[in-house]
Amino acid sequence: MNFAEYSDKGKEAQMVQLLTSGDGQSLALLYERYSAALFGIIRGMINDEELGREVLQDAFVKIWQNADKYDATKGRLFTWMVQVTRRLAIDSIRSKQFKTDRKTDMLPDSVSNSSSLSEETNLKDIGLRRVVDQLDEHHKSIITLLYFQDYTQKEVSEELDIPLGTVKTRTRKAMERLREILRNEGISASAFISLNEFINQYLGH
Amino acid sequence: MDIKEYISSGVLELYVLGKLDAQESAAVELMAAQHPEIRTELDAIEQALEVYAQMHGQTPPQGTLENILSRVDQLRPANPTTASGASPAPPRFLMTLVIIAALVSIVAALWAFNGKRQTEGQIAQVQERLDSIRRACDLIARENIANRAELAFLKDGATRPITMRGTPNKDSTAIASVYVNPLQGKAYLNVVKLPPAPPGKQYQLWAIVGAAAPADMGVFDLPTTPGELKEIAFSPQFAGKVTFAVTLEDAGGKPTPDLTELYLISEAG
Numbered sequence: 001m002n003f004a005e006y007s008d009k010g011k012e013a014q015m016v017q018l019l020t021s022g023d024g025q026s027l028a029l030l031y032e033r034y035s036a037a038l039f040g041i042i043r044g045m046i047n048d049e050e051l052g053r054e055v056l057q058d059a060f061v062k063i064w065q066n067a068d069k070y071d072a073t074k075g076r077l078f079t080w081m082v083q084v085t086r087r088l089a090i091d092s093i094r095s096k097q098f099k100t101d102r103k104t105d106m107l108p109d110s111v112s113n114s115s116s117l118s119e120e121t122n123l124k125d126i127g128l129r130r131v132v133d134q135l136d137e138h139h140k141s142i143i144t145l146l147y148f149q150d151y152t153q154k155e156v157s158e159e160l161d162i163p164l165g166t167v168k169t170r171t172r173k174a175m176e177r178l179r180e181i182l183r184n185e186g187i188s189a190s191a192f193i194s195l196n197e198f199i200n201q202y203l204g205h
Numbered sequence: 206m207d208i209k210e211y212i213s214s215g216v217l218e219l220y221v222l223g224k225l226d227a228q229e230s231a232a233v234e235l236m237a238a239q240h241p242e243i244r245t246e247l248d249a250i251e252q253a254l255e256v257y258a259q260m261h262g263q264t265p266p267q268g269t270l271e272n273i274l275s276r277v278d279q280l281r282p283a284n285p286t287t288a289s290g291a292s293p294a295p296p297r298f299l300m301t302l303v304i305i306a307a308l309v310s311i312v313a314a315l316w317a318f319n320g321k322r323q324t325e326g327q328i329a330q331v332q333e334r335l336d337s338i339r340r341a342c343d344l345i346a347r348e349n350i351a352n353r354a355e356l357a358f359l360k361d362g363a364t365r366p367i368t369m370r371g372t373p374n375k376d377s378t379a380i381a382s383v384y385v386n387p388l389q390g391k392a393y394l395n396v397v398k399l400p401p402a403p404p405g406k407q408y409q410l411w412a413i414v415g416a417a418a419p420a421d422m423g424v425f426d427l428p429t430t431p432g433e434l435k436e437i438a439f440s441p442q443f444a445g446k447v448t449f450a451v452t453l454e455d456a457g458g459k460p461t462p463d464l465t466e467l468y469l470i471s472e473a474g
Binding site: 024025027028031032035036037038039040041043049053056057060061064065074075076078079082083086128131143146147148152153168169170171172175178179182187 | 249
């Protein structure tokens with residue numbers, strides 16, 4: 001089965017609707033759904049928790065203000081939110097002359113990041129481990145560098161010591177492998193969205 | 206251009222990851238608009254990265270949502286404020302103006318205070334919701350893990366199902382299975398259909414290996430949810446030929462089965 005067949009168009013649309021509805025409760029639901037994922041991406045770029053938190057706050061405010069600029073025909077809501085967030089993170093790094101030592105420091109797996117280790121994250125980590133353990137090291141590292149640490153293609157080619165042209169093909173291979181693992185594990189985006197469904201059902205929204 | 210080749214080139218991944226320049230991105234968007242299969246592929250890549258990001262999610266520090274909500278609140282159409290600083294005017298008029306201004310600012314302050322209280326109330330409500338959602342989420346995650354473990358057990362090549370069927374003199378449509386996995390050293394009972402036990406009675410499971418007397422595997426109640434697996438004691442002897450049977454006994458069970466009350470039995474295997 002094609003991964004895209006797991007597509008959750010209806011639920012994705014529900015999220016977009018939340019974004020455009022403009023009330024505080026919808027914002028809270030969007031926050032509940034996306035804040036951890038966005039914060040994880042920010043922390044891949046910014047080591048400082050407080051600064052990362054400021055960026056996350058700025059990002060949600062900006063996402064809220066620019067809701068009408070999101071174009072659903074161009075891509076998923078989360079992809080757009082990541083773009084907004086990443087730009088703010090880059091601005092913040094530049095303005096504060098703040099540079100993480102990302103060159104030597106690979107993204108810590110949230111498993112070993114025990115600063116806020118709760119039962120909740122423990123449970124999530126089991127799923128993460130299952131997926132990450134199945135990824136080859138060179139596939140995992142290229143996704144980490146490009147996605148979580150915002151390396152450019154050129155920086156990746158230098159860091160991994162591979163030709164620039166190989167970055168593209170290896171990214172494809174890595175993503176194909178990731179999609180295959182997620183498919184085998186039966187994990188899709190809707191697994192996370194069903195929380196919202198739960199909210200609607202039980203809390204009467 | 207060969208679409209398949211285009212899709213497998215890696216350019217779509219780099220596009221979603223935001224690694225293309227404006228011109229290259231525009232080219233991808235044009236291709237996506239023209240070819241639905243490219244749009245579909247982009248969507249699949251985006252979904253996979255979204256899931257991956259969710260898995261790598263880190264809970265932001267407490268109070269972050271409150272800050273965002275209050276900032277968004279401030280961005281709403283501003284409260285009307287009173288203008289002060291009137292030009293020279295007759296003292297009485299000035300006095301009236303001051304009183305009006307004072308009244309307006311008191312009303313505005315009361316209004317703002319009330320608004321703040323309302324906002325605080327909303328924040329508390331939202332917090333409460335989040336807490337209950339978190340709890341529900343934990344519960345679902347826990348169930349999910351249990352379900353996965355059960356599924357993995359059932360899918361395991363070493364797991365062998367032993368089906369017990371209803372006896373003709375009791376209820377021939379009754380059915381239940383024991384799943385045995387000698388490698389994992391585990392066994393589960395799955396009651397699919399069995400009439401409810403009368404008051405004071407309980408069903409009891411027996412395992413019969415070779416010519417030995419039936420071994421007591423304990424009493425059980427019918428599952429509250431259909432399809433529920435109940436772990437039962439495992440014996441290494443289950444690796445070989447074993448017959449399982451269920452009898453209806455007095456509550457608490459008996460050391461030997463009452464064979465006139467035999468409800469379920471499997472073929473030896």
